[in-house]
Each structure stands twice: as structure tokens, then as C-alpha cells.
Amino acid sequence: xxxxxxxxRALRRQVGKRLMIALTILLGxxxxxxMFAVMLDVGDKVQAELSSFGANIEVLPExxxxxxDMYEVDSGASSGSIREDELPNLKTIFWGYNIEDFAPFLSVxxxxxxxxxxxxxxxxDHELSTATGEKLSTGVAHLRDWWxxxxxxxxxxxxxxxxxxxxAELGWETGDHVTLDGENGRVDATISGVFESGSDEDNQLxxxxxxxxxxxxxxxxxxxxEVRAIxxxxxxxxxxxxxxxxALSADEWETWYCTAYVGSIAYQIEEAMTNVVAKPVRxxxxxxxxxxxxxxxxxxxxxxxAMIAASLGIANLVTxxxxxxxxxxxxxxxxxxxxxxxxxVILTETMVVALIGGIVGFGVGVGLAQLVGHLVFGSGIAxxxxxxxxxxxxxxxxxxxxxxxxxxxxxxxxPAQVLHGR
Amino acid sequence: xxxNSTAAAHPDLLxxxxxxxxxxxxxxxxxxxxxxxxxxxxxxxxxxxVGPSGSGKxxxxxxxxxxxxxxxxxxxLEGERLDKMGEPELAKVRRQKxxxxxxxxxxxxxxxxxxxVMLAQYYHSLPDEKEALEALExxxxxxxxxxxxxELSGGEQQRVCVARALINHPDVILADEPTGNLDEVNERxxxxxxxxxxxxxxxxxxxxxxxxxxxxxxxxxxxxxxxIVRETTDLSNTPTKGxxxxxxxxx
Numbered sequence: 148x149x150x151x152x153x154x155x156r157a158l159r160r161q162v163g164k165r166l167m168i169a170l171t172i173l174l175g176x177x178x179x180x181x182m183f184a185v186m187l188d189v190g191d192k193v194q195a196e197l198s199s200f201g202a203n204i205e206v207l208p209e210x211x212x213x214x215x216d217m218y219e220v221d222s223g224a225s226s227g228s229i230r231e232d233e234l235p236n237l238k239t240i241f242w243g244y245n246i247e248d249f250a251p252f253l254s255v256x257x258x259x260x261x262x263x264x265x266x267x268x269x270x271x272d273h274e275l276s277t278a279t280g281e282k283l284s285t286g287v288a289h290l291r292d293w294w295x296x297x298x299x300x301x302x303x304x305x306x307x308x309x310x311x312x313x314x315a316e317l318g319w320e321t322g323d324h325v326t327l328d329g330e331n332g333r334v335d336a337t338i339s340g341v342f343e344s345g346s347d348e349d350n351q352l353x354x355x356x357x358x359x360x361x362x363x364x365x366x367x368x369x370x371x372x373e374v375r376a377i378x379x380x381x382x383x384x385x386x387x388x389x390x391x392x393x394a395l396s397a398d399e400w401e402t403w404y405c406t407a408y409v410g411s412i413a414y415q416i417e418e419a420m421t422n423v424v425a426k427p428v429r430x431x432x433x434x435x436x437x438x439x440x441x442x443x444x445x446x447x448x449x450x451x452x453a454m455i456a457a458s459l460g461i462a463n464l465v466t467x468x469x470x471x472x473x474x475x476x477x478x479x480x481x482x483x484x485x486x487x488x489x490x491x492v493i494l495t496e497t498m499v500v501a502l503i504g505g506i507v508g509f510g511v512g513v514g515l516a517q518l519v520g521h522l523v524f525g526s527g528i529a530x531x532x533x534x535x536x537x538x539x540x541x542x543x544x545x546x547x548x549x550x551x552x553x554x555x556x557x558x559x560x561x562p563a564q565v566l567h568g569r
Numbered sequence: 570x571x572x573n574s575t576a577a578a579h580p581d582l583l584x585x586x587x588x589x590x591x592x593x594x595x596x597x598x599x600x601x602x603x604x605x606x607x608x609x610x611x612x613x614x615x616x617x618x619v620g621p622s623g624s625g626k627x628x629x630x631x632x633x634x635x636x637x638x639x640x641x642x643x644x645x646l647e648g649e650r651l652d653k654m655g656e657p658e659l660a661k662v663r664r665q666k667x668x669x670x671x672x673x674x675x676x677x678x679x680x681x682x683x684x685x686v687m688l689a690q691y692y693h694s695l696p697d698e699k700e701a702l703e704a705l706e707x708x709x710x711x712x713x714x715x716x717x718x719x720e721l722s723g724g725e726q727q728r729v730c731v732a733r734a735l736i737n738h739p740d741v742i743l744a745d746e747p748t749g750n751l752d753e754v755n756e757r758x759x760x761x762x763x764x765x766x767x768x769x770x771x772x773x774x775x776x777x778x779x780x781x782x783x784x785x786x787x788x789x790x791x792x793x794x795x796x797i798v799r800e801t802t803d804l805s806n807t808p809t810k811g812x813x814x815x816x817x818x819x820x
Contacts, residue, residue, distance in 0.1 A: 149684075149687055149691050149696040150691075152684065153680065153684070153688070153691075156679045156680055156684070157679055159679060160678070160679045474675060475677050475678070477675075478675045478677065479688070479692070480660065481634075481636060481663065481669055481675075482663070482664060482669070482688060482689050482692045482693075482733075483660050483661065483662075483663040483664020483665070483692045483693065484660065484664075484692045485657065485660060485692075486656075486657075486660075488692065561636070561637070562636045563627075563631040563636040563637045566636070566671060566673075566675060
């Protein structure tokens with residue numbers, strides 16, 4: 148076809164300018180591709196990153212929850228209890244696979260070395276079999292993986308870990324034997340490690356759940372559970388459900404229930420266990436949402452600015468190129484070419500060059516996204532299928548906007564002006 | 570190439586007015602490049618427009634060639650008012666009725682001789698390489714069809730321009746100083762083509778300051794300061810085919 152023959156011939160001219168256009172698009176599109184790719188994948192990444200900072204759902208006995216709500220205090224297990232045998236139920240809920248880790252807690256007070264200390268019974272690395280036959284290991288070793296433990300996590304029932312401040316006060320070290328006196332008996336234990344958490348937990352001693360139950364004489368009971376679940380960031384529906392789930396319509400209810408909002412997972416936990424209240428730990432959940440929004444906004448702004456810069460670059464280059472070719476354009480008009488034909492030729496030439504730059508830029512952008520993924524999140528970025536058509540659209544828009552000034556020049560150009568100097 | 574312009578296809582129309590220009594002025598600010606020019610050009614006529622630089626020759630050619638519009642006055646081409654037309658309509662007239670030849674050739678530098686001819690076909694209707702090659706053959710350029718303009722001499726480039734101007738069988742050929750950049754030999758070649766076209770009944774309007782080239786036409790109008798100051802007719806230059814042509818009037 149003659150049109151493509153013309154384009155092919157034209158592309159062999161002004162090679163320097165064409166290369167600059169391709170390079171401009173390459174730089175813009177590589178940056179925009181990497182930003183879009185990271186932006187679309189960052190939800191999971193940020194969530195994974197933030198979820199490593201602890202639990203996002205707290206399960207309390209019904210009574211304790213009321214006390215906690217009324218007096219705004221952390222009630223611990225001061226009132227009511229959760230049945231230990233119901234813990235595996237957590238993995239049986241609709242979003243069971245999203246529950247990554249959980250650990251039961253039972254706080255008791257015991258005497259050691261003549262002073263009262265806070266003892267927390269929990270699972271460290273507990274092997275659990277669910278009703279569905281799934282095996283998992285869960286506990287504070289996973290849930291508090293940022294703790295700096297000197298020594299090791301307890302392996303045996305009679306091993307404990309001690310907070311760094313408590314250990315310093317009492318002069319305990321790894322390997323020491325301690326005796327804990329509770330209301331209902333005495334337990335001998337060995338310190339397997341000293342941990343530093345950076346919180347009040349540094350004043351506590353963490354023992355196995357069975358030890359705490361024995362000390363408190365509360366066999367088979369748990370004071371609270373912390374759950375870390377993979378959740379979907381809250382949206383308007385989730386917020387509406389959080390304020391009053393009964394206000395949702397049947398369709399909205401179904402959507403909410405079948406989406407991994409932190410609220411719906413908490414709701415399902417309440418369904419699966421007896422007399423418990425599951426509450427989203429809002430701080431973490433909200434932080435996730437806010438950080439995600441801001442991160443995505445910054446990335447969008449960077450991508451948009453990259454393409455605006457590319458568009459401006461193209462505007463200069465194409466206008467310079469068209470001005471250089473004004474006699475050729477004037478001749479086309481003198482031969483009777485319609486404005487649309489001339490605009491079509493210039494736009495197609497630019498688009499072909501931009502396409503080459505864009506394809507290379509896309510490849511570079513994907514590489515850049517992986518680099519960002521590894522540097523920031525320690526893992527690769529999954530390129531969503533939407534990124535390619537999105538970038539094609541963005542490049543198309545960039546080229547069209549970039550060509551606008553030259554199009555204006557082309558439309559205003561009169562053949563007599565350039566062919567006869569009038 | 571087959572010559573089938575309107576005049577050649579309908580010899581009876583020869584001598585009928587193709588252009589009617591009435592009191593046409595073209596001003597650029599205070600400057601009047603053309604000042605109330607009136608003239609009629611007959612179909613099949615060879616008109617030479619002569620005058621010194623700045624006399625308004627190119628302005629008149631731009632208006633006749635639909636590349637500019639007058640500030641005042643009426644321009645009719647085959648009964649259609651050019652002065653009332655917008656750019657899209659003027660472009661349509663250019664591609665359908667007019668063939669242009671320039672002093673500076675104005676060939677697209679990255680297209681071969683053949684492709685330059687096909688370009689005119691492309692904007693007119695459909696490019697046909699075979700027909701373009703026949704047009705080049707007619708001007709003796711068939712062997713140079715695949716050459717780029719920079720590989721051709723001035724005379725060769727002008728012959729390609731002639732082939733391009735003829736390819737769509739226009740009613741009128743407008744030539745602006747067609748021999749201005751040519752040596753004597755090539756000037757003769759181009760003039761001979763014009764005679765052939767004239768013989769075939771094509772209307773030729775040639776702007777020139779070369780008295781020898783101007784003398785080839787049947788009628789010469791001399792412009793000065795945007796006005797027609799003199800007009801001469803040479804009946805010995807009537808075409809060998811078709812009816813004799815007479816110029817009509819001049820202010």
C-alpha cells in the first residue's frame with residue numbers, strides 16, 4: 148500500500164529526531180510501566196509487608212470484650228474465656244486460607260525470685276491439624292517474627308522465653324532454671340531465650356499455654372487470640388458494614404461476606420467460635436489502607452509526570468521535524484491533500500517510532516519494576532495483564548497530545564506560503 | 570500515458586472560457602499585490618504571465634491555482650466561484666482540476682521519481698505504479714524512475730514535475746517559472762512538452778520573466794504593480810490541433 152511505502156521512506160529521514168522521539172517515549176514509558184506495574188501489585192506487597200508487623204484481628208471472650216469497650220482498657224482475660232479446643236475452627240471459615248497465623252494467649256500472674264511477674268501462656272510454634280486435614284504450624288514465633296531472640300524459641304513444654312527488661316531486672320540468662328509459683332501450683336522451667344520486642348512485652352515471661360493454664364488452674368481455656376489474616380483494603384462497603392452490618396442489602400451482604408475484608412473475616416470467626424468477639428485491630432488495618440492509598444497516589448503522580456514530560460519532549464521534536472518539512476507539507480497540500488491525510492501521515496510516522504520506543508520502554512519498565520520489587524519488598528513484581536493495554540493507551544495519548552502543536556502548525560500552513568514565499 | 574483532459578476529450582469546448590477573473594485584488598496589509606485585475610482565459614489557451622519581480626505574477630498564479638484567495642473580486646473556474654470557497658473545497662479543486670509545476674521543482678526528497686508521481690495520484694484517487702511509469706516514460710524519465718530527486722539533474726527533476734502535473738489529466742497546468750532553473754537544453758525539452766500539451770488541448774498558464782518562454786504562448790499579459798498593463802496576442806502560436814484560441818480582455 149502506497150501509504151505505508153511513504154511512511155517507510157519518511158522514517159529513513161531525520162533519523163536523529165526519530166531516535167530522540169523513540170528515546171523520549173522509551174524513558175517515559177519505562178518509568179510509567181514500572182510505576183503502574185508496582186502500583187497494581189503493591190496492594191499485596193504492602194499488605195504482606197505490614198502484616199508482618201503483627202496481628203490484624205483480636206479475638207476476645209464476649210464478657211471481656213464488653214468490659215474492654217466500656218472502660219476502654221485492655222482487659223486481657225480478666226473476664227470469660229475461649230475454649231482451646233475451638234482454636235482449629237479458625238481455619239474452617241470461608242476465608243480460612245487467608246488466616247496466616249494465630250496464637251492463643253492466657254495471662255496469669257506468678258511469683259518468681261520473690262516478686263510477681265506477668266506470665267503469658269501461648270503457642271510458640273504449634274503443630275496443628277484442622278478438621279479439613281490441613282496441617283500448619285502457628286504461634287508467636289511467626290506472629291512476632293520481629294522479636295530479637297537471644298537463644299532460641301522454646302522447643303519443650305517446660306521452656307520459656309523472657310523479655311529483655313525482666314531478664315535484666317532479675318539477672319536471668321539463657322539456660323537458667325526458674326521456678327514459677329502460681330495460685331494453683333508450681334512449675335519449673337528453663338529459659339531457652341531472652342527476647343527484645345520494643346514493647347511492654349519485654350517485662351513479661353512467655354511460657355507454653357499448658358504452663359499458664361496449670362498456674363491459673365484454667366485447663367482448656369484461652370484468654371484471647373491474635374490472628375494475622377490476609378485482607379482486602381477496606382472500601383465504602385466495608386466501612387458501611389463495620390458501622391452496621393444489618394443495614395446492608397442482601398446483595399451487598401453477600402459481596403461483603405465473600406470479600407476478605409478484615410471485618411468480614413472477624414465476623415466469620417465469631418460465627419465459628421462460641422461466645423467470642425472478634426475485632427479488627429484497626430490501627431494496622433487502617434495504616435495498611437492509608438499507606439497503600441498514598442503509595443499508589445505517589446506512583447500515579449510519578450507515572451503521569453513522566454508521560455507529561457515525554458509528551459512535551461515529543462511536542463518539541465515533532466514540531467521541529469514538521470517545520471523542517473514545511474515545503475514537503477506545502478507541496479502535499481498543493482497537490483490537493485486533505486488536512487486529515489497530512490495529519491494522518493505525520494501522526495502515523497510518530498506513532499510507529501513511539502511504538503518501537505514504547506515496546507522497548509515496556510520491557511525496561513518491567514525490569515525496573517522487578518528491581519523495585521526486590522529492593523523494596525524483597526520479591527518480584529507480578530505484571531498484571533492490564534499493564535500492557537494500559538501502557539498502549541497511555542503511549543497513544545502521549546503521542547496524540549505531543550503532536551497537537553505540530554498539528555496546529557500543519558493545519559495553519561498554506562501551500563502558497565511555503566512554495567512561493569507568500 | 571493517455572491524454573484525456575476535458576479539452577482533449579471534448580474538442581468542442583475549446584475556446585470557451587475556463588477562468589473568469591473580475592476585479593480581483595489581493596492585499597497584504599497596506600500592500601496591494603494585485604489591484605483590480607480582470608481577465609478571461611479560454612479553455613485550451615496558452616497564456617503567459619510576464620512581469621518584473623513584485624509585479625503580482627505569483628500572487629495571480631496562487632489565486633488561479635487555488636492556493637490563495639482574493640481579498641476582493643470574483644474568480645470563476647469552469648463556472649465555480651473560487652473566491653467563495655474554503656480550504657477543503659479549494660484543495661478538492663486543486664487535486665481534480667489543476668496540475669502545478671514550480672521553478673524549485675518541489676519534489677519530496679525521500680520518494681523516488683516514480684513515487685513522487687504516484688503521490689499526486691494518491692491524493693487524487695488511487696496510486697497506479699504502471700500509469701506513473703508511463704507518465705515518466707512520456708517525459709523520457711522511465712529509466713530514472715527509481716532514483717531519488719537528489720540523484721537527478723535539474724532538468725530531470727523538472728521533467729518528473731511535468732509527469733506529476735500531468736498524471737491526473739488536469740484541466741489546467743499552472744507553471745511558475747518552469748525553466749527558471751534549467752539550462753538551454755532542458756528549457757527546450759520542457760517547452761516542447763508544453764507544446765505537446767497545448768496541441769492536446771490542455772490549458773497552460775505559464776508565469777515567467779523569460780521573454781523567450783513567454784513568447785511561446787498565444788497570449789501574454791504583462792503585470793506591473795499588481796495591474797495588467799499590456800496584453801499581446803500571437804496567433805502564430807495556435808495549437809496544431811483544436812480550435813484557434815483568442816484572449817478576451819484586459820484592464
